[in-house]
Amino acid sequence: MVLTRGDLIMAAPRKYPLELRERAVRMYRATGPKPQIKRMAVGLGVHPEALRSWIRQAEADAGERDDRLATAEREELAALRKENAQLRRANDVLRTASAFFAAQLDPTRPR
Incomplete structure (x- = not known):
């Protein structure tokens, strides 16, 4: 973790x-x-x-x-916002890794 x-x-x-x-x-x-x-x-x-x-x-x-919002709704909203932020970070990492590996596989491609 x-x-x-x-x-x-x-x-x-x-x-x-x-x-x-x-x-x-x-x-x-x-x-x-x-x-x-x-x-x-x-x-x-x-x-x-x-x-x-x-x-x-x-x-x-x-x-x-x-x-x-009810307390349960407020807690659910906070959990969803946290999950959304984690997914955005994961997407950024994947996007960066994808660009890196694409550049490694095709060295003639402009950077």
């Missing part, structure tokens, strides 16, 4: 634990009339925009929003 520069980059650690995110979204969904996100975020000790983002993502994952 060949490691590329992209394989060596590690994701940054999450600022808030996953359990806190899940609990915050559950709390938001469990309340009757929707509470103010800012007030709830202050009570949980998180940034309001972080909580708003978690709620939006949970709604997208549940199929309640069409303006965001």
